[in-house]
Amino acid sequence: MANNKLRKVDIIFTPYSAAPYEILRLTMQKEKNAVIDEIIESGLRGRGGAGFPTGYKWRFMANQPGDEKYVICNADEGEPGTFKDRKLLVEVPRKVISGMAIAAYATNSNKGFIYLRGEYNYLIPALEKELLIFHEYAEKFGLDFQIEIFSGAGAYVCGEETALIESMEGKRGEPRNKPPFPIQEGFMGKPTLVNNVETFASATMICRVGAETYKSYGTDDQHGSKLFSISGDSPKEGVHELELGMKISDFVEEFGDGDTKAVQIGGVAGFCIPRKNFETAIIGEGNTTGGATMIFNSTRSMYNVLHNYLEFFAEESCGQCTPCRIGTQQLLKGIEAVKKGEKPESYLNDLIKLSRTMKITSKCGLGQSVTNSFVSIVENFREEMIY
Amino acid sequence: MSKLISLKIDGQQVEVEEGTTILEAARKINVNIPTLCHHEDLCVAGNCRVCVVEVNGRERLEASCCTPAPEGMEIWTNTAKVRNARSEIVSLLVSEHNTQCTTCYRNTNCELQDLAAEYNVDGNRYLSVLKPGLKVDTSSWSIEKDDSKCIRCQRCVRTCRELQHVNALTAACKGQDMKISTFLDLPFNEVVCTNCGQCVNRCPTGALTERRYFNQVWEAIGDPKKHVVMNTAPSVRVALGEMLGYEIGTRVTGKMVTAMRKMGVDSVLDTDFTADLTIIEEGNELLQRLKKVLVEKDSSVKLPMITSCSPGWVKFIEHMFPNHLGHLSTCKSPQQMFGTLSKTYYAEQKGIDPKDIVSIAIMPCAAKKYEANRPEMSDSGYRDIDAGLTTREFGLMIKQAGLDFKNLPDTEFDSIMGESTGAAVIFGATGGVMEAALRTAYAVVTGRPVPFENLNITAVRGTDGIREASIKVEGCLPEWNFLEGATLNVAVAHGLKNARIIMDEIAAGTSKYHFIEVMACPGGCIGGGGQPIPTNAEIRAKRTQAIYEEDMGKPIRMSHENPEIVKIYEEYLQEPLGHKSHKLLHTHYTPRNRY
Numbered sequence: 001m002a003n004n005k006l007r008k009v010d011i012i013f014t015p016y017s018a019a020p021y022e023i024l025r026l027t028m029q030k031e032k033n034a035v036i037d038e039i040i041e042s043g044l045r046g047r048g049g050a051g052f053p054t055g056y057k058w059r060f061m062a063n064q065p066g067d068e069k070y071v072i073c074n075a076d077e078g079e080p081g082t083f084k085d086r087k088l089l090v091e092v093p094r095k096v097i098s099g100m101a102i103a104a105y106a107t108n109s110n111k112g113f114i115y116l117r118g119e120y121n122y123l124i125p126a127l128e129k130e131l132l133i134f135h136e137y138a139e140k141f142g143l144d145f146q147i148e149i150f151s152g153a154g155a156y157v158c159g160e161e162t163a164l165i166e167s168m169e170g171k172r173g174e175p176r177n178k179p180p181f182p183i184q185e186g187f188m189g190k191p192t193l194v195n196n197v198e199t200f201a202s203a204t205m206i207c208r209v210g211a212e213t214y215k216s217y218g219t220d221d222q223h224g225s226k227l228f229s230i231s232g233d234s235p236k237e238g239v240h241e242l243e244l245g246m247k248i249s250d251f252v253e254e255f256g257d258g259d260t261k262a263v264q265i266g267g268v269a270g271f272c273i274p275r276k277n278f279e280t281a282i283i284g285e286g287n288t289t290g291g292a293t294m295i296f297n298s299t300r301s302m303y304n305v306l307h308n309y310l311e312f313f314a315e316e317s318c319g320q321c322t323p324c325r326i327g328t329q330q331l332l333k334g335i336e337a338v339k340k341g342e343k344p345e346s347y348l349n350d351l352i353k354l355s356r357t358m359k360i361t362s363k364c365g366l367g368q369s370v371t372n373s374f375v376s377i378v379e380n381f382r383e384e385m386i387y
Numbered sequence: 388m389s390k391l392i393s394l395k396i397d398g399q400q401v402e403v404e405e406g407t408t409i410l411e412a413a414r415k416i417n418v419n420i421p422t423l424c425h426h427e428d429l430c431v432a433g434n435c436r437v438c439v440v441e442v443n444g445r446e447r448l449e450a451s452c453c454t455p456a457p458e459g460m461e462i463w464t465n466t467a468k469v470r471n472a473r474s475e476i477v478s479l480l481v482s483e484h485n486t487q488c489t490t491c492y493r494n495t496n497c498e499l500q501d502l503a504a505e506y507n508v509d510g511n512r513y514l515s516v517l518k519p520g521l522k523v524d525t526s527s528w529s530i531e532k533d534d535s536k537c538i539r540c541q542r543c544v545r546t547c548r549e550l551q552h553v554n555a556l557t558a559a560c561k562g563q564d565m566k567i568s569t570f571l572d573l574p575f576n577e578v579v580c581t582n583c584g585q586c587v588n589r590c591p592t593g594a595l596t597e598r599r600y601f602n603q604v605w606e607a608i609g610d611p612k613k614h615v616v617m618n619t620a621p622s623v624r625v626a627l628g629e630m631l632g633y634e635i636g637t638r639v640t641g642k643m644v645t646a647m648r649k650m651g652v653d654s655v656l657d658t659d660f661t662a663d664l665t666i667i668e669e670g671n672e673l674l675q676r677l678k679k680v681l682v683e684k685d686s687s688v689k690l691p692m693i694t695s696c697s698p699g700w701v702k703f704i705e706h707m708f709p710n711h712l713g714h715l716s717t718c719k720s721p722q723q724m725f726g727t728l729s730k731t732y733y734a735e736q737k738g739i740d741p742k743d744i745v746s747i748a749i750m751p752c753a754a755k756k757y758e759a760n761r762p763e764m765s766d767s768g769y770r771d772i773d774a775g776l777t778t779r780e781f782g783l784m785i786k787q788a789g790l791d792f793k794n795l796p797d798t799e800f801d802s803i804m805g806e807s808t809g810a811a812v813i814f815g816a817t818g819g820v821m822e823a824a825l826r827t828a829y830a831v832v833t834g835r836p837v838p839f840e841n842l843n844i845t846a847v848r849g850t851d852g853i854r855e856a857s858i859k860v861e862g863c864l865p866e867w868n869f870l871e872g873a874t875l876n877v878a879v880a881h882g883l884k885n886a887r888i889i890m891d892e893i894a895a896g897t898s899k900y901h902f903i904e905v906m907a908c909p910g911g912c913i914g915g916g917g918q919p920i921p922t923n924a925e926i927r928a929k930r931t932q933a934i935y936e937e938d939m940g941k942p943i944r945m946s947h948e949n950p951e952i953v954k955i956y957e958e959y960l961q962e963p964l965g966h967k968s969h970k971l972l973h974t975h976y977t978p979r980n981r982y
């Protein structure tokens with residue numbers, strides 16, 4: 001098992017290289033396949049939550065036939081407590097755009113979109129300015145790739161890649177059935193690569209430092225570094241870049257306020273880790289790494305925490321599929337009823353069972369992930385649910 | 388031909404084409420998987436999740452309706468995990484549902500009810516999350532919408548969008564508030580809706596139903612001062628049996644007539660009579676239009692002429708193509724011709740005061756209810772049709788009447804206005820009006836029957852969304868000489884999606900047709916919004932076949948040879964498109980808003 005001592009690192013926010021889009025230029029001197037190999041070699045996994053190996057995704061995309069292929073940067077960042085993608089777009093937009101361009105080069109795609117969360121519209125002027133520079137250099141490098149900004153529809157579920165595509169097509173933000181995956185039939189039915197903002201920025205940095213160096217961060221299973229949006233009972237709230245593979249106890253030592261009783265990793269869709277597991281749990285192992293990291297101290301009611309999450313899910317579910325639309329409401333009403341004594345304690349077990357059914361029957365990641373926080377909170381803080 | 392793949396379902400080997408869904412593969416070997424949001428006529432939604440199955444090696448269950456059959460894999464459709472998941476999902480639906488089966492119009496014909504029974508779900512397993520304060524929208528003359536019975540399967544949304552291109556319904560809001568909404572959540576009577584009822588026919592529950600009028604009909608029947616006349620559309624007789632224990636596609640014309648009489652209807656008449664009349668009026672209108680355009684070069688007369696007997700279609704064109712209403716035949720639909728004549732010609736002949744006549748139409752259709760309510764439909768001086776019922780309502784009335792339908796004797800329609808031809812019968816299927824019109828028009832122009840074996844113009848039959856045919860006119864009688872050698876181009880469209888394609892061509896000025904038949908509903912009236920539920924491609928095919936059998940069984944198969952038609956012109960109307968016809972049998976249309 002990996003057991004790093006926590007290290008804060010600084011890769012992703014380092015200053016730009018000397019000339020604009022120099023990394024892109026250098027990368028374009030390599031063979032397309034070699035670029036993808038490098039990304040595969042680096043072990044980079046998607047930073048949007050699902051954690052799919054980025055290099056393999058790019059390879060699938062490269063193998064898709066067609067002369068109309070899209071690259072979409074997912075900047076929807078709709079989850080409460082996350083702000084890492086915004087920080088990237090504010091501080092190092094060039095790295096994000098470079099990453100998109102490298103992906104476009106490697107996968108033969110010719111059109112790009114940045115799907116920007118509606119609340120981030122104020123970033124558009126600065127981004128447009130950067131895009132002007134980019135398009136100038138792209139032309140110089142002979143890269144046929146234009147990027148446009150698409151202002152998002154505003155719902156959390158629109159961050160799910162197929163709902164995002166639906167909303168870009170002017171439809172209601174409802175996740176699609178998969179397969180076909182966006183790589184096969186995405187925006188306007190064409191092959192579409194969707195990656196998170198941080199995934200693209202990381203790809204740029206891998207091209208800059210090389211897979212070897214990037215891999216030297218983290219542990220054998222968890223390569224590289226990652227941004228964490230830290231919030232809750234922490235004196236150091238904000239975005240921090242950390243090596244992957246650290247123990248929660250190290251994390252809590254650095255970011256907690258000395259009285260941490262639980263850490264929620266991977267945002268609302270992630271898991272809640274209670275104090276008793278701090279020594280054994282590793283960030284990124286068996287828990288998702290997207291989203292926010294929330295720290296709770298002993299003054300927090302975990303019932304309230306869960307209640308908030310469930311309210312969020314019951315509102316943000318797109319509502320199309322039965323297990324998620326109704327299941328989220330049942331979990332919410334159910335814990336309320338147990339708390340009020342209208343349902344016996346054992347009803348919590350029925351709800352846990354229901355949440356597991358939601359996991360295996362819901363259509364998209366939203367409904368499938370509710371069980372993570374639900375079960376980890378109810379099982380670890382059962383007394384708080386009842387009394 | 389795409390690649391064949393093989394897989395195992397419940398231990399049984401099956402070969403299917405690549406891309407086939409697990410659901411389709413299972414059906415192929417008669418393994419039944421429950422569904423709710425799935426409907427053969429519509430694109431896949433995959434939102435109800437009751438069709439989940441287990442795929443070996445995957446933790447998650449897959450929704451079989453939207454998952455391609457995986458090559459070489461083993462599928463299990465009936466494991467504890469699968470049954471448990473389905474049962475929980477159905478329980479969830481019930482927890483959101485206003486379960487009032489005993490008083491629900493869809494009781495005993497409801498897909499949610501069936502599944503709840505099949506899985507024997509416990510209604511109290513979960514807390515009720517039914518939204519409080521939901522009201523039934525009864526503003527429309529045709530459609531009722533009760534959100535408290537809605538399971539959000541979005542079949543209605545897909546029907547209205549994909550098949551009808553109307554988009555009256557949409558999924559609105561998200562999460563716990565997600566619901567099926569009309570445009571801007573306006574009452575149904577204020578939105579652009581054709582009243583076709585296709586959404587009703589595909590709704591698995593009692594959330595969308597036709598507005599029902601059968602109680603008024605019983606009241607009229609029970610009122611000794613009233614003289615109740617009923618007319619039934621051609622497609623009712625080939626579908627009604629489905630509600631009364633017959634195989635799909637059984638013709639029950641004779642028993643249906645007897646049942647009406649036993650229910651206490653004073654005169655059992657036939658919409659087919661006015662269908663024949665429509666052919667005479669519409670056929671002559673077409674010939675007159677051709678003459679005006681070809682000979683008199685009158686540019687105010689529009690070609691192609693399009694049929695107007697489908698009220699869903701008429702409302703569609705009024706909303707969507709308000710500048711092209713001149714293409715519509717001015718003929719009223721057979722239902723409305725019947726209504727007017729029942730309170731004029733019939734009343735006169737029978738010596739009954741028209742104010743005492745209650746004229747009821749039994750229709751495969753929800754739009755006919757709206758049509759009957761149109762303010763212009765009162766040329767008789769009264770409301771021409773007092774009530775329009777669906778096949779479903781009528782089936783229910785037969786049950787209420789306590790009749791042993793299967794053992795009723797066959798009897799004939801009453802007279803007058805009860806006689807009809809095979810040409811009228813085929814009005815019930817897409818292409819039928821066209822075929823009937825051609826049979827008569829050709830005979831009128833040439834004095835000979837159409838040059839097709841057994842008068843069957845097969846080119847305009849079938850299920851393709853748009854079909855076309857060309858007929859060369861040769862050997863004209865002297866007065867139709869201007870048509871000698873001309874080729875008449877005709878087209879048939881069914882489903883409003885296809886109607887829109889036809890209209891786009893007309894609007895662009897590229898339409899090559901002279902005459903077009905449009906039916907709002909897929910398959911024509913046999914697939915109407917008021918027909919028994921379910922309706923799907925297989926059922927439509929069987930009803931259609933029954934229609935053509937009925938036609939072949941008729942001694943007279945051309946409208947102009949119907950003796951009652953000959954008689955009504957001699958005794959009453961005098962001539963097609965004459966003064967009286969214009970007053971009673973023709974109408975005008977109203978341009979409406981697109982939104």
Ligand SMILES: Cc1cc2nc3c(=O)[nH]c(=O)nc-3n(C[C@H](O)[C@H](O)[C@H](O)COP(=O)(O)O)c2cc1C
Binds near residue numbers: 076157365
């Ligand atoms: C409900 C839901 C919300 C999501 N929101 C986001 C988001 O805001 N940003 C994001 O990058 N990915 C989001 N995702 C994940 C995307 O669907 C997709 O997996 C991701 O953009 C792929 O990029 P990656 O491979 O770089 O992670 C969300 C997924 C779900 C199920």
Ligand code: SF4
Binds near residue numbers: 175317319324363364
């Ligand atoms: S799981 Fe939830 S968010 Fe995803 S499709 Fe189903 S209802 Fe929509």
Ligand code: SF4
Binds near residue numbers: 488493495499593
């Ligand atoms: S819709 Fe179905 S389940 Fe609901 S009340 Fe009516 S019959 Fe019962």
Ligand code: SF4
Binds near residue numbers: 554579580581587
């Ligand atoms: S009646 Fe027809 S037009 Fe109206 S909502 Fe239903 S499907 Fe759409």
Ligand code: SF4
Binds near residue numbers: 536537567594
């Ligand atoms: S109204 Fe009927 S068809 Fe439409 S979503 Fe509700 S249950 Fe389904």
Ligand code: FES
Binds near residue numbers: 438439453
């Ligand atoms: S029938 Fe498959 S999800 Fe509804």
